[in-house]
Amino acid sequence: MKVTILSHTPEPEKVVAAAARLCYSKISATRLMDNFSSEKAASFIKKLMNMGHMSPTEHVSFTFAIDGVSRTLLAQITRHRIGSYSVQSLRYNNPFDKEISQQNDNEELTANNMSYLEGFSLCNNLLVNNNSTHQSQIEKYHIKGRLPENIAKLHKPSYVRGIFDGAGKLSDNPEFAVVFPLELESVLTATHFNITQRDDEILIKSEDTLNFTRYIYDDLDFAGYFYDEDKLLALCDKSHKLKEDIVLMLQDSVNAEYYAMIPESISREPKAILTYIKGLAACKRCYIDLVKMGIDQEDARYILPHGTQTRIVMTMNVRSLYNFFNLRCCQRAQTEIRQLANLMLAEVKELAPSLFENAGAPCEELGYCPEGEFGCGKYPASK
Ligand SMILES: Cc1cc2nc3c(=O)[nH]c(=O)nc-3n(C[C@H](O)[C@H](O)[C@H](O)COP(=O)(O)OP(=O)(O)OC[C@H]3O[C@@H](n4cnc5c(N)ncnc54)[C@H](O)[C@@H]3O)c2cc1C
Numbered sequence: 001m002k003v004t005i006l007s008h009t010p011e012p013e014k015v016v017a018a019a020a021r022l023c024y025s026k027i028s029a030t031r032l033m034d035n036f037s038s039e040k041a042a043s044f045i046k047k048l049m050n051m052g053h054m055s056p057t058e059h060v061s062f063t064f065a066i067d068g069v070s071r072t073l074l075a076q077i078t079r080h081r082i083g084s085y086s087v088q089s090l091r092y093n094n095p096f097d098k099e100i101s102q103q104n105d106n107e108e109l110t111a112n113n114m115s116y117l118e119g120f121s122l123c124n125n126l127l128v129n130n131n132s133t134h135q136s137q138i139e140k141y142h143i144k145g146r147l148p149e150n151i152a153k154l155h156k157p158s159y160v161r162g163i164f165d166g167a168g169k170l171s172d173n174p175e176f177a178v179v180f181p182l183e184l185e186s187v188l189t190a191t192h193f194n195i196t197q198r199d200d201e202i203l204i205k206s207e208d209t210l211n212f213t214r215y216i217y218d219d220l221d222f223a224g225y226f227y228d229e230d231k232l233l234a235l236c237d238k239s240h241k242l243k244e245d246i247v248l249m250l251q252d253s254v255n256a257e258y259y260a261m262i263p264e265s266i267s268r269e270p271k272a273i274l275t276y277i278k279g280l281a282a283c284k285r286c287y288i289d290l291v292k293m294g295i296d297q298e299d300a301r302y303i304l305p306h307g308t309q310t311r312i313v314m315t316m317n318v319r320s321l322y323n324f325f326n327l328r329c330c331q332r333a334q335t336e337i338r339q340l341a342n343l344m345l346a347e348v349k350e351l352a353p354s355l356f357e358n359a360g361a362p363c364e365e366l367g368y369c370p371e372g373e374f375g376c377g378k379y380p381a382s383k
Pocket residue numbers: 079080081082083320323327328332333334
């Protein structure tokens with residue numbers, strides 16, 4: 001989420017002060033503007049606000065560029081009627097035009113998944129496993145469990161991921177995080193990881209697990225490529241740092257693959273993000289299929305989720321901004337719009353501190369929470 005002030009009424013504080021002063025003066029607002037120093041304007045505005053004389057603040061407005069917000073937020077923000085909006089349209093912008101225009105959109109997916117299956121099958125062959133996972137794909141693609149040097153279009157990270165899912169284990173030994181059977185020595189020696197042999201095992205040092213994890217999962221489409229979800233989640237349980245890193249990779253995937261926002265409560269937990277990604281992927285697939293069969297974007301977009309990103313230009317005058325901050329900076333407001341309101345408030349406070357001195361959640365000014373029993377607990381429920 002990014003907020004930028006595109007433009008605003010020049011000298012906002014002086015304009016409000018002059019407009020308000022005019023009510024009690026015999027001279028023109030032009031001369032009043034000239035007479036106001038910044039300090040005098042600030043102290044006059046303070047009086048005005050304390051009196052609740054708010055209409056002069058309507059003469060000043062701010063225009064914001066708001067990027068990287070969800071269409072859920074769009075539905076909420078446009079309920080604020082005393083404002084003007086321009087919104088990036090899904091009628092004219094197709095978030096997945098690259099995928100739609102690609103002739104062979106399955107080529108990369110197939111090379112990646114075939115490399116994975118070769119690594120996975122190699123483990124089955126070497127360890128004489130009867131693991132039937134992926135059996136139908138293994139037959140479909142004539143997978144033999146080849147060594148990397150014998151694979152024409154090898155995608156090495158996927159191959160190593162196949163080996164990890166086929167035979168890798170997580171160790172309880174704090175020094176070593178990932179363990180492979182000795183049979184995979186030649187394949188693992190060819191990787192750049194810090195490996196050690198002990199008894200009948202090949203071990204990857206704990207300090208190198210982060211690199212290993214990034215290598216096998218980085219840039220992955222978590223809904224399209226093969227990987228063992230339980231193993232990914234087990235890695236998250238291994239250490240806080242690993243979990244943090246995997247969460248970042250998953251969040252990047254939501255942004256890059258699905259042009260979607262991810263709510264904060266979902267964005268913290270890998271399992272929740274993976275569930276979210278599966279939903280996004282299903283919507284994206286249907287959208288692409290509909291557009292490819294000739295359905296107009298304006299109709300195909302019905303299948304896209306509320307989490308889809310958008311961009312907004314919004315203009316509001318100061319009085320309406322007060323109302324907006326009052327409602328949306330409150331802890332009771334939904335997280336994404338609250339974050340946006342707080343970012344906007346910080347921006348306008350920089351430009352016009354005295355105008356926005358009392359803006360924000362009502363409790364901050366009142367010293368108690370007008371939400372009563374629904375309050376967040378930051379302030380008492382009554383005076
Ligand atoms: C925590 C929270 C939960 C919410 N939950 C819901 C929900 O469940 N369902 C739902 O539909 N909405 C919900 N809303 C949206 C809410 O009802 C308002 O529509 C939204 O906050 C815009 O506020 P507003 O009308 O004050 O803003 P604006 O439309 O910008 O209006 C500003 C002010 O102008 C005046 N005004 C504007 N239009 C009129 C009018 N026609 N008549 C008289 N006075 C007018 C009012 O004083 C108003 O406060 C929620 C909002 C919040 C903050």
